[in-house]
Amino acid sequence: MSRPHALFSFGTLLDEQVQKTLFGGPVPSAFAALAGHTTRPIVITDPEVIATSGLDVHLTLERRLGAEVEGAVLRLTDEDLAAADAYEVDDYVRRRVRLSSGEQAWAYLDARPLRPAARIVVVGDSIAYGRCDPAGGWTGRLAAAHIAADEADHRFFNLAVPGATLADVAEQTPALLAARRPDTLVVAAGINDSALGARPADLAARLDALAATALAHDARLVVVGPLWLDETRTEDAEDTGGLRFTRVQALEVREAYRAWCAAHHVDLLDLWAPLEGRADLFADGLHPTAEGHEEIHRYVVALSKCTTH
Missing domain, CATH: 3.40.50.1110 (SGNH hydrolase)
Structure with missing residues (x-):
């Protein structure tokens, strides 16, 4: 099965139950970090997302020089990536980032691009x-x-x-x-x-x-x-x-x-x-x-x- 997409995650997409619901089971992953970022909480109101994750407060990324967020890179198929897109609420958008390793990956960022900027x-x-x-x-x-x-x-x-x-x-x-x-x-x-x-x-x-x-x-x-x-x-x-x-x-x-x-x-x-x-x-x-x-x-x-x- 082709898994052409690298997606950096630090939150609920790493949860075993969330992966089972979205992707049918665990997906290949490896430790990764994203420099120049920190996290802040965001309140979720979408009932389907809350039901899938079991949480009504998720995390979103914010920019901070010298900080780093640890997480994992998920290796996803086209169908997996579409399922992840559908899972993320309107507060997030999928954008390209460069990880601390130098690898490029997708990540879900704040949908308002100037709000997390420093x-x-x-x-x-x-x-x-x-x-x-x-x-x-x-x-x-x-x-x-x-x-x-x-x-x-x-x-x-x-x-x-x-x-x-x-x-x-x-x-x-x-x-x-x-x-x-x-x-x-x-x-x-x-x-x-x-x-x-x-x-x-x-x-x-x-x-x-x-x-x-x-x-x-x-x-x-x-x-x-x-x-x-x-x-x-x-x-x-x-x-x-x-x-x-x-x-x-x-x-x-x-x-x-x-x-x-x-x-x-x-x-x-x-x-x-x-x-x-x-x-x-x-x-x-x-x-x-x-x-x-x-x-x-x-x-x-x-x-x-x-x-x-």
Whole structure:
């Protein structure tokens, strides 16, 4: 029987009764550890999960530099992995991690990607940089709240550069991460690529490279989708090199990101909705005003249910 999937677990999936219920019996496993993480309790309300595990409080992973969680790698078939997915409640999502041994494996992480984060790096373009907002944009607001929540251990590095493309970000990011030791890499770029004629396959290749970079640094990748834009005014935007931005192009980027993230089990923050149709919240059709960035920040916090609100 082929067992192509490695799944790291530290909780109820290691229980003999749970494995019997989900997989029909014990599955091959071996000791493993996951560095850079600790655990915290989470209350379970799904009656089927409670009945299977016998517990209404499970554990979830949280990021902490220098910590390590011990558990085991389960070797699963396609059917086993599907059963494990069905067992995990909506508070968890399956994501790629790199174990302390260097092996890659699946693990069930907090479904809200910024909630367990401690050290966040943002890479991207002028919108991520916070152009047209003296307060630093939605990322500046997120940084202030994140650091205020735990000044001793939380860090936030905004490395976005106005005018950057996703291609630029994919090329430049690997050299930027080691010194900052991120546990979460937020990528917010792509609209400039669309104006330069990048195809979905081009965007996918650049996201592939960034996913490999994030995993190599034990960071969780979070991809930020493009904003709605007022294409009647984007020609007024500065620092665009004469590029023409359209809503059709932005929607193509949005769909390419959604498809790639779904296929690769990567977190997507879709930021189209908060400013959709709100031309009054744009300084020039492309860059939000301070009020627009505040609206995006509120939306991101609501999506993430961040402890940093």
